[in-house]
Every structure is written in C-alpha cells, then in structure tokens.
Amino acid sequence: MKTHLQVLSKEECDKIHERTLYVLSHVGVKVDTAKGRAFLKKAGADVDENTHIVKISPDLVESSLKQVPRDLTLGARRSGADLKMNNGNCVLCMDGEASVIIDRKTGERRPSTFNDWLEGTRIGDAIDDFGMYWGLCEATDKEDTVGNYVNHLRYLFGNFSKHVQDPFDTADKALWLLEVLQVIFGDKEAIKKHHPFSFLLCPQSPLMIDEQYTDAYLELLGWDIPVAIMPMMLMGATSPGSMVSTIVQGNSEVMAMICLLQAASPGLPVLYAPILSIMDPRTGRLYAGAIENSIMSSAQVEMGRYYGLPVEGTAYNTDQYEPSIQAGYERALNGILPTLSWPDIMIAPGLLGGSMVMSLEQMIIDIEIFRLSKHARRGVVTDDDNWLEDVIAKTGPGGNYLMEMSTAKAIRSGEWYVSDFGMHDSYENWIAAGKKPLMEEAAEKVADLLNNYEPMPFTDDQNGELDKIQKRAEQNS
Amino acid sequence: MSVQDIFNAINEFRDTEIVNLVQAEVDAGTDISEILDNGLIGAMDEVGKKFGEGLLFVPEMLMAAQTMKAGLEVIRPLLADSDTKPRGTVIIGTVKGDLHDIGKNLVAMMLEGAGFTIIDLGVDVEPQAFFDAAKENSAELVAMSALLTTTMPAMEEAVKLIKDAGLPTKMVIGGAPVTQAYADKISADGYSADAPGAVELARSLIPGD
Ligand code: B1M
Numbered sequence: 001m002k003t004h005l006q007v008l009s010k011e012e013c014d015k016i017h018e019r020t021l022y023v024l025s026h027v028g029v030k031v032d033t034a035k036g037r038a039f040l041k042k043a044g045a046d047v048d049e050n051t052h053i054v055k056i057s058p059d060l061v062e063s064s065l066k067q068v069p070r071d072l073t074l075g076a077r078r079s080g081a082d083l084k085m086n087n088g089n090c091v092l093c094m095d096g097e098a099s100v101i102i103d104r105k106t107g108e109r110r111p112s113t114f115n116d117w118l119e120g121t122r123i124g125d126a127i128d129d130f131g132m133y134w135g136l137c138e139a140t141d142k143e144d145t146v147g148n149y150v151n152h153l154r155y156l157f158g159n160f161s162k163h164v165q166d167p168f169d170t171a172d173k174a175l176w177l178l179e180v181l182q183v184i185f186g187d188k189e190a191i192k193k194h195h196p197f198s199f200l201l202c203p204q205s206p207l208m209i210d211e212q213y214t215d216a217y218l219e220l221l222g223w224d225i226p227v228a229i230m231p232m233m234l235m236g237a238t239s240p241g242s243m244v245s246t247i248v249q250g251n252s253e254v255m256a257m258i259c260l261l262q263a264a265s266p267g268l269p270v271l272y273a274p275i276l277s278i279m280d281p282r283t284g285r286l287y288a289g290a291i292e293n294s295i296m297s298s299a300q301v302e303m304g305r306y307y308g309l310p311v312e313g314t315a316y317n318t319d320q321y322e323p324s325i326q327a328g329y330e331r332a333l334n335g336i337l338p339t340l341s342w343p344d345i346m347i348a349p350g351l352l353g354g355s356m357v358m359s360l361e362q363m364i365i366d367i368e369i370f371r372l373s374k375h376a377r378r379g380v381v382t383d384d385d386n387w388l389e390d391v392i393a394k395t396g397p398g399g400n401y402l403m404e405m406s407t408a409k410a411i412r413s414g415e416w417y418v419s420d421f422g423m424h425d426s427y428e429n430w431i432a433a434g435k436k437p438l439m440e441e442a443a444e445k446v447a448d449l450l451n452n453y454e455p456m457p458f459t460d461d462q463n464g465e466l467d468k469i470q471k472r473a474e475q476n477s
Numbered sequence: 478m479s480v481q482d483i484f485n486a487i488n489e490f491r492d493t494e495i496v497n498l499v500q501a502e503v504d505a506g507t508d509i510s511e512i513l514d515n516g517l518i519g520a521m522d523e524v525g526k527k528f529g530e531g532l533l534f535v536p537e538m539l540m541a542a543q544t545m546k547a548g549l550e551v552i553r554p555l556l557a558d559s560d561t562k563p564r565g566t567v568i569i570g571t572v573k574g575d576l577h578d579i580g581k582n583l584v585a586m587m588l589e590g591a592g593f594t595i596i597d598l599g600v601d602v603e604p605q606a607f608f609d610a611a612k613e614n615s616a617e618l619v620a621m622s623a624l625l626t627t628t629m630p631a632m633e634e635a636v637k638l639i640k641d642a643g644l645p646t647k648m649v650i651g652g653a654p655v656t657q658a659y660a661d662k663i664s665a666d667g668y669s670a671d672a673p674g675a676v677e678l679a680r681s682l683i684p685g686d
Contacts, residue, residue, distance in 0.1 A: 099626040099654040111626070138626050169574075169627075210576055236536060237579050281534035283671055284583045285653075356653055 003379040005340035007298045013306040019248045020255055021058040028055035029256040033211040035218050036260045043263035061255050064262040070308045072269045075194030077184065078161035078456055083131050085310030085344045091131025092370055094124045095348030098137040098358035102322060104443055112137035112358055118155060119450055123360060125160045126453035129367050132163045136350050137358045145477035149173050150470045153180045161456040165228060167200040169212065174219030176473055183465040191223055198226040203253040205233035209260065218264060226269035228312045229257045234279040234286060243292060247299050250274035272304030273312035288317040288354035289330035294337040301341035313343030316366045321353040323362045323439060332369050339373035361442035368421045375417040480507065483516035483548060488523060490540035492547050499551040509555050518592045521545050525591065529673055542590025565617035565683040568610045570598035572631035577624035580652060584620060587672045588679055604635035611639055611646040617683045620675060623652040633663040647682045651675060
C-alpha cells in the first residue's frame with residue numbers, strides 16, 4: 001500500500017469543523033472591505049457597520065461550502081499542462097516574493113531584480129515537477145506602475161506556460177490583467193471556462209479580512225478567477241498556542257472568505273490554502289524551520305480534503321539564510337510530511353530564511369527532496385509483478401538477482417528511485433571526479449536550464465496586441 | 478510587603494496581585510521613584526536581561542510587561558507630582574501600504590515594558606501621520622516597521638518630513654526586509670533586527686536621567 005500519514009482522525013476533523021462554526025457565529029470576523037460586508041449582509045450574515053464585525057451562522061457556512069465547485073481544472077497556455085484538482089496528482093509551485101537573492105554567479109546576497117525573477121520563472125517552466133507559478137521574488141529594480149505591471153505580465157506568460165497564480169495589490173491593475181489575459185487566452189467565456197489564472201487572498205490573522213487586496217480581487221468578479229485562500233498565522237502570536245486551535249482559527253478564516261466570495265459570486269472556485277506556522281518563542285519571529293509547521297501543513301491538507309476542496313499545501317521552509325546542512329534537514333523534514341499528505345499543489349521550493357531569500361540552487365535541491373518524498377509516498381507496491389517468490393526459488397540460496405529480468409524491469413519501472421543529483425559513487429570515483437560540491441552541481445543545472453531551455457513563444461499577432469496594451473499602460477503610468 | 482515583592486510579582490507574571498502590591502507600597506508612603514525604579518522598571522530590566530540570555534520566552538516577557546503595566550497604572554496619577562519621569566515617548570506604527578503588525582506589536586510591547594510611553598498608530602500609517610503624532614506629542618522617538626520591500630520607501634518619506642521640519646525626534650526602523658544599510662541610506666537614526674534590539678536602541682537614543 002501507499003505510505004500513509006494521518007495527523008487528524010475523522011472525529012477530530014468533525015470537531016474542528018464544529019469549533020469553526022462556533023468561532024464564526026460567536027466571535028465573528030472583522031471585515032474591512034465595505035463591498036465584502038455588503039455581500040455578506042445580503043447573504044444573511046450579521047454585520048455591524050461600526051465595528052466591521054461580521055458574524056456568520058452555521059447555515060451560511062454550510063451553504064457557502066456547498067457552492068464551491070469540487071470539480072476544478074486550473075488551465076494553462078501549454079497543452080497538457082492543465083491541472084485537474086482532486087485528481088490524485090500533486091505538483092510543485094515556486095515559493096513567493098523574496099526580497100533578496102543569493103547571486104548564483106558571485107554568491108553575494110543582494111536585493112532581487114527583474115532579471116532574477118525572470119530566471120526563476122524560466123526555470124520553473126523548464127522543470128516538469130512545477131505545475132504552477134508564483135513569483136519567486138520581487139523585482140526591486142522596477143517601480144510599481146501599471147506600465148511595469150503589464151510588462152511583468154508579458155514576461156510572465158511569455159516565459160511560464162503552465163498555470164499562473166499571481167495576485168496584485170491594487171484595484172487599478174485588474175483591467176490591465178483582463179486585457180492581457182484576453183490576448184493570450186481568448187475571450188471572457190474562454191477564460192471563465194479554462195481558469196488560466198488564479199488569485200491569492202490572505203485573510204489577516206486573527207480573524208480579519210482586509211480591504212485593499214480583497215477589493216483588488218473583487219474587480220475581477222464575473223470572470224470566475226479561482227482564489228487560493230491563504231491566511232498565514234503564527235501559532236502563539238496571531239493564533240492560539242496549540243496546534244489544533246491554530247487549525248481551527250485558520251479554518252475559520254478560510255471559511256469566512258469562502259462565505260464572502262460565494263456571496264459575491266456563487267460557484268466561484270476556491271483552493272484551500274492556509275499556511276499554519278509557528279512563532280519562535282525566543283524572538284516572536286516566524287519559526288520557519290520548525291517541524292510543527294509540517295505537521296500543521298499535513299493537517300491543513302487533511303482539512304481541505306475533509307471538505308472535498310482543492311488544496312494548496314506548504315512545505316520546504318527553513319530559518320537558515322543559505323543552502324546548508326541546517327537548510328537541508330529542515331527542508332527535508334518539512335517537505336516529506338506534507339508531501340505524504342498529498343495536496344493538489346505544493347508550495348514552495350526556492351526560498352530560504354523564512355521565505356525572504358531566493359536561491360535557484362536551493363530550488364534544485366528542493367526538487368530532489370520533492371522527488372524523494374514522492375517516492376516515499378509510493379510505499380511498498382504489491383502488484384502481482386512484484387511478488388517474486390518464483391525468482392527466489394529459481395535463484396536459490398547463495399545466488400544473486402543481478403541478471404534477473406525482474407530486477408532490470410523493476411529498476412526501470414519505479415521500484416527504485418535512481419537519483420541523478422548529488423554524490424552516489426565510490427570514494428575513489430568521487431575523488432577522481434574532483435569532489436564536486438552539491439552547490440556547484442546545482443549551479444550547473446541552473447545554468448544549463450537557463451542556457452538551453454526555450455520558453456513557448458507568443459504568436460506575432462499576440463505580440464502586436466501586447467505591444468499596444470503596453471504602450472497605453474506606459475502612457476497611464 | 479516591600480518593593481522586592483513588586484519586583485518578584487513581575488518576574489513571576491502575577492498580574493492579578495500586582496495592583497494590591499503597588500497600592501500597599503504607595504499607602505505605606507514608599508517613595509514613588511523607589512517603587513518605579515527598583516520595583517517596576519527594575520523588574521523589567523531583570524526580565525529583559527533574562528530574555529537576552531535566552532532564559533525567558535517572548536510570551537513570558539510580555540506577560541511580565543503586562544504585569545508591570547498594571548502596576549504602573551496605580552502610580553501613574555502620582556507620577557506628575559513626583560520627580561520621576563517616564564523614559565520617553567515613542568510613536569510606533571507599520572508604514573503606509575503595509576498591514577503586517579505582529580513584529581510592530583512586539584516591539585511596542587517590549588518598549589512599553591521597558592518604561593517608554595507608547596503611542597501606537599497601528600498599520601498602514603501615512604508618513605504625515607508619523608510627523609503629526611511626533612510633533613503633537615513632542616515624541617523622543619518614532620519607530621517604523623515595514624515587512625514589504627514595496628512599502629519601505631514610506632519610511633524614507635517619514636524620515637525626510639521629520640528631519641526637514643527640524644523636529645528633534647529620532648527616527649528608527651525595523652522589519653524583516655529592512656537592514657542597517659537601508660537605515661543609513663535614508664538617514665534614519667537607527668535600525669534593529671528584533672524587538673530586544675529596539676529596546677536597546679531606544680535606550681541609547683533617549684538617555685535616561
Ligand atoms: C525600530 O523599529 C523596529 C525595530 C524592529 C522591528 C520593527 C520596527 N518591526 C519589526 N521589527 C523586528 O522585530 C520583530 C520581532 O523580533 C521582527 O518583526 P517581524 O515582523 O519580522 O517578525 C514578526 C514577529 C513575525 N513575522 C511576521 O509576522 C511575518 C511573517 C510572514 C509569513 C507574513 C505574514 C504572517 C503575513 N503576510 Co506577508 N508575511 C511575510 C512574512 C515572512 C517573514 N519571514 O517575515 C511576508 C513579509 N509577506 C509577504 C507578502 C508578499 C505579503 N504578505 C501579505 C499578507 C500577510 C498576512 C496578512 C497573511 C500576514 C500578516 C498578519 C499580520 N497581522 O501581520 C500581503 C501584503 C499585505 C499588506 N498590504 O501588508 C502579501 C503581499 C501577500 C499577498 N500577495 O497578498 C512577503 C514580503 C515580500 C517582499 N518582498 O516584500 C513575505 C516575506 C512572505 C513571502 N515571501 O511571501 C523584526 O523584524
């Protein structure tokens with residue numbers, strides 16, 4: 001059977017759901033967007049316009065949950081790259097929005113730039129394990145103008161042909177996004193049908209929904225753009241000091257946002273994506289490398305599955321600022337548990353130091369951890385082909401299995417994970433090959449992908465249309 | 478009963494007892510500055526020291542600060558009459574466009590615990606609001622927090638507003654993406670990487686009596 005990890009029983013999930021209903025109906029959520037409050041009020045929630053506290057009845061939660069589509073495919077530009085949710089697959093998504101990078105050529109730690117973002121995006125497109133985009137870093141050398149936003153979208157879709165999740169921060173960007181999407185993916189109906197783009201909304205813990213980002217998203221209403229709902233709490237600081245209550249609070253925040261979104265647009269696709277993290281009690285900071293994060297990530301996947309929702313899970317984090325032994329063990333441990341829980345999408349390789357520092361070499365290492373974790377999940381396969389007592393009988397005591405067809409077949413068919421990364425040779429060969437450090441190997445992989453990978457080009461017509469949009473956006477900047 | 482009991486209550490986070498302990502000292506005629514310096518603030522200095530040595534965790538330190546604050550409330554009306562002054566006024570907030578407030582709250586709570594008067598402007602604070610609050614309150618210090626690279630420039634604006642107007646207020650900054658180099662670049666008076674560091678910084682910039 002497959003390796004199985006379970007951190008919550010069915011009864012515990014029921015209890016978390018019940019406590020969530022209690023929190024939403026008795027404590028409520030502070031909803032700072034007036035538009036959001038109006039939608040919730042219309043749906044029957046109890047809204048206090050003075051305090052912005054919205055109390056949501058169990059019935060409203062249940063009926064909103066029912067409206068969320070379980071059958072969802074996130075579209076892509078490249079054929080064959082669509083992501084069908086709840087379909088037994090798990091793909092990677094790059095981590096998002098570092099502000100510094102470890103320069104791959106000099107090793108220097110410096111602010112991240114547009115070119116770093118572009119390199120990360122291209123590598124994400126080149127590696128098949130990635131199914132979805134989130135911007136690895138900020139382009140700190142670019143100003144925040146609509147002209148630059150349109151330019152960003154052009155480079156993004158021109159260099160990443162799988163599904164794109166890319167939130168923006170102000171409502172004025174929505175129309176530009178929709179124009180660009182139509183040039184690349186077709187008219188409104190096509191976009192509504194294929195969902196080539198999704199958004200990310202982060203309720204603020206504890207129990208708040210903000211105005212700026214939520215209103216920016218609400219500009220896209222009517223286009224059926226899926227939303228990943230991603231509150232990020234720190235256990236002990238912005239959520240209670242226990243894992244189960246942190247799960248309850250995260251679940252409450254997601255449910256509140258589901259109610260708001262379903263009231264605004266019944267049937268809108270959402271992804272269950274809370275990031276449940278823990279505070280470092282010594283400093284109050286994000287304790288990125290803590291094992292509790294991965295246990296709660298697994299719980300998060302289980303809660304999403306409990307509701308039958310598509311799940312965006314989280315793994316691979318570390319407190320360390322550079323690829324290192326500590327980063328290695330923290331990421332491996334934080335990677336394997338949530339991978340065993342098997343979300344539809346798994347963020348987030350590529351960032352270190354609590355998701356502040358980008359490293360393309362680390363991203364290559366993380367992919368190896370993902371592949372190993374996936375293999376761990378494969379478990380002990382007991383198909384008929386794998387019961388080899390006839391081969392045992394044939395070989396007999398004292399023989400060996402090296403020249404058995406069953407051995408050769410098994411190596412080729414996934415019974416082995418044969419890594420093409422890292423050192424797996426004899427000491428002599430390792431010395432003879434120059435004792436290449438892992439980081440050097442990762443850097444070579446990065447350089448090789450960047451030199452040789454060709455992203456999917458736009459057609460001339462698309463380029464012409466995008467030129468026009470960009471010109472107008474620049475005039476508006 | 479003694480000032481030592483106040484000191485101990487804070488170190489043991491006994492916030493329900495502190496009010497009575499401080500009141501008893503006041504009633505006994507103990508000097509207010511003795512209660513403040515050796516009881517309340519002295520205890521928080523000890524807590525700060527233990528925290529610095531890794532012997533206390535953040536929640537414990539904050540509970541101690543809360544206990545200290547409850548005790549401080551008892552003597553606050555008497556402070557104006559005594560020679561004792563609070564350590565100074567700090568305006569704090571998360572800058573325009575930024576909603577991250579966990580770090581800012583932590584810094585505020587620790588500064589308060591260390592005896593500073595805190596005026597917390599919350600999140601998404603305009604540079605002008607920092608200026609106005611600093612001016613109105615004759616604040617010794619403005620502490621700004623930013624967690625997004627896109628919101629860091631708002632710190633520069635606030636520093637410029639206050640410096641250009643010639644206010645004596647010192648400007649300090651922090652937050653995950655902020656660095657000492659950035660503080661130097663925007664001519665801020667100081668930077669700290671964490672909340673205990675912010676207390677040290679405030680102490681160094683606002684010399685006590
Ligand atoms: C003298 O004055 C001083 C001195 C010291 C000071 C100081 C002031 N202020 C702080 N300090 C210092 O002392 C404190 C204690 O020791 C420390 O404070 P910190 O604030 O650093 O530490 C806190 C105690 C704990 N840390 C935190 O609270 C931040 C943790 C992370 C995970 C984080 C969280 C929790 C959140 N987030 Co946000 N978030 C991240 C963070 C990743 C990270 N590694 O920091 C970061 C900062 N977020 C990010 C992003 C992108 C975003 N977030 C957003 C939203 C949120 C939540 C609301 C979900 C939540 C905040 C909840 C809240 N109430 O604050 C969005 C922005 C919202 C907005 N307008 O502000 C959004 C844009 C996401 C989106 N697309 O919607 C990234 C910033 C990237 C960048 N390049 O700028 C980020 C690094 C994570 C990531 N890689 O994606 C020190 O820095």
